[in-house]
């Protein structure tokens with residue numbers, strides 16, 4: 001579709017470019033110049049605006065005209081419709097009389113000037129002639145007619161119509177058809193008094209007589225010629241069939257019954273006509289006509305049969321036939337008008353439409369209660385060619401719907417992948433069990449404690465103990481439940497947090513009373529703190545002779561955990577998992593903490609929760625352990641879990657028993673998923689499987705895209721950019737060092753770098769190599785790992801790569817401080833980037849004395865430069881990195897060899913080159929950092 005430029009639209013709307021651009025600005029459409037291209041929606045909006053302005057102006061003018069035209073409309077006559085004029089022209093004086101008496105249309109006169117500008121001159125002349133003819137025919141006193149209300153000469157009428165049109169276009173109030181109000185009165189008077197208005201034949205005879213009168217012959221001849229010209233065109237139209245006759249009916253708004261004046265019509269041939277023929281049609285206001293009728297129809301002159309008859313002097317028979325035909329058509333018009341009036345009387349239904357995105361023509365039509373054809377027609381009117389299946393953008397659709405009479409509400413559609421977690425009304429919330437995770441240093445007794453709790457509180461009633469089926473279970477304490485996530489360590493914890501999910505309400509930190517606070521204890525504290533989860537400390541192994549709970553308490557204060565008895569707010573319970581001592585107290589304290597947290601959920605809603613773990617079962621397919629957080633999960637529910645979907649086929653509780661539903665905080669094993677979800681994925685019940693599948697598919701695609709990007713994580717290099725963009729307000733760091741002293745020093749120095757814009761947060765500091773756990777914590781907290789004199793182990797490196805966590809390694813403490821500082825101020829050193837120059841494939845190898853092994857190569861890609869950095873790649877693995885030592889073409893040393901040429905390459909201090917290896921030449925380029 002062709003684009004519309006501002007100046008084109010200005011031309012079309014007949015306004016200046018500046019005026020148009022001013023109006024556009026009012027409409028909120030801004031363009032640079034008159035050459036700017038406008039969107040279709042904008043063009044429609046502007047056109048509609050102008051159209052509305054014009055309508056308003058016309059309506060105002062019409063009102064003024066009506067107000068100015070006293071005496072009442074009933075006395076005015078100015079037949080505006082082709083049918084009316086036609087009847088009059090055939091000499092049917094009584095028609096004119098009736099119409100004049102019912103007062104049709106001064107409006108019509110104005111309309112003739114307004115809406116039929118082109119034909120205005122001719123029409124004015126025709127009207128004048130018709131009136132003359134009618135008067136003569138009716139009264140038989142032409143002298144009186146001409147004396148009282150001299151007919152406007154055609155030229156004058158044409159000029160008048162033209163000036164009327166010009167005024168209209170110029171926005172000047174047109175003068176109401178000044179000469180016309182007098183005529184109807186005359187006609188009416190004459191026709192009422194004179195019995196001469198007896199019928200068509202008489203009037204025709206009158207016309208003929210008048211034509212024979214001496215002195216008038218010339219005038220009649222002129223008029224006859226003018227009429228011939230008009231009627232020629234009309235005759236052609238007449239041949240197009242009844243369609244033409246129907247047109248006035250389309251314009252009509254209502255049908256008026258016979259007026260008293262018409263009822264008193266004298267007897268004659270016309271009197272024998274059915275009463276329905278005397279019904280008058282009131283035309284629509286001019287603007288409606290202008291809108292509804294195409295230009296060519298509006299321009300059409302009228303009065304065909306009268307002129308035709310007068311001109312050709314056809315036989316009476318013919319005229320009668322014609323008259324009958326007209327009557328038939330008028331009857332049809334009347335029926336149509338009746339139906340139309342009935343339609344118009346019916347209450348108008350205004351549709352309310354909510355648009356959420358693009359929509360097809362067909363769908364829009366359906367929504368606004370129109371036919372597709374109506375919408376297409378509207379679009380065509382705006383210069384937009386559309387098919388039924390054309391997709392309309394939301395703005396265009398809104399404009400169309402509004403213009404076609406609907407009330408439109410536009411709502412942007414949320415991406416389908418995001419399932420909104422609707423908040424529950426406070427009154428729907430009910431208390432739910434707390435979800436607890438046990439954390440602590442290795443061998444401090446996490447597993448023993450979980451076991452002891454389970455055995456004392458779950459198995460007590462069941463002989464022979466219980467086999468735990470899933471990675472979570474519930475225990476009962478004083479008729480209240482506590483849910484334990486059986487995932488010792490931080491893996492599940494951090495994995496979940498990395499996905500933005502938080503399953504845990506409370507963390508139980510296990511510290512062995514004989515061992516005290518250890519590195520993983522600190523890690524656990526930092527994890528819990530980063531997640532904002534309250535900690536209940538279980539000081540374990542108090543049965544041990546060397547147990548020293550107070551020392552543990554003392555150590556914990558260093559990490560901000562101060563026991564209640566020392567004035568702090570951390571609950572610390574001495575326990576022995578081995579001896580099952582203090583367990584109830586620990587559980588009670590846990591419940592107390594939960595009470596303070598007021599953990600509530602609405603069980604009466606579609607379930608939502610977290611995937612705790614998932615595995616593929618040979619017989620049962622994907623099996624996921626899920627923790628319901630809100631609502632109740634039921635068998636048969638359709639759900640989406642991360643990027644997978646499914647329908648709950650069966651539910652099993654922590655004892656492996658089949659259940660029908662799972663309430664908030666209940667862990668449950670779910671069967672029926674399409675694939676394996678990931679730990680930490682959020683699951684949500686949706687209405688139907690189709691929607692679930694749709695969301696899951698979109699999420700899969702989204703995840704793929706995210707993996708490709710692997711960006712979005714904080715990195716020191718673009719820290720400043722992220723700070724500027726307001727994306728980063730806190731710089732989270734995980735600091736690992738070789739000794740505790742350096743870690744502490746680093747922590748203090750880095751924290752001091754905090755500014756008003758960015759706070760430096762050391763979320764974890766520890767001694768030893770960078771581990772996978774560090775990476776997981778960093779990933780969950782969007783942190784950067786700083787390694788001082790330590791290196792990441794293989795797993796950590798891999799995990800960091802996968803999670804997109806940045807690990808920065810240093811050997812000098814000041815370097816760390818300087819770099820973080822520089823990153824925060826956007827002044828980091830230029831980035832070094834590798835640029836590959838080219839590749840060469842080794843086709844043969846030669847041993848050259850004193851030089852070593854030389855590779856005979858073909859440059860397959862780019863170029864190879866002498867002394868360039870190079871690496872040898874064998875089966876996709878880099879086996880050597882160094883520099884090109886020699887480069888020869890035949891026996892000559894060359895600086896570079898281009899693609900497609902053979903060459904000999906010698907590598908610096910590397911002779912183990914083999915046939916099939918690829919030598920990649922590259923250089924390191926310094927790229928200036930962009931702020």
Ligand SMILES: Nc1nc2c(ncn2[C@@H]2O[C@H](COP(=O)(O)OP(=O)(O)OP(=O)(O)O)[C@@H](O)[C@H]2O)c(=O)[nH]1
Nearest residue numbers: 441442443444445446447448540541576577578579
């Ligand atoms: N004396 C005594 N020993 C305990 C107690 N709790 C655990 N242990 C012992 O401590 C050792 C480690 O206990 P676990 O429960 O495996 O400790 P953990 O923290 O789960 O260890 P990881 O699973 O390796 O992280 C075992 O030999 C337990 O028997 C206790 O309360 N008293």
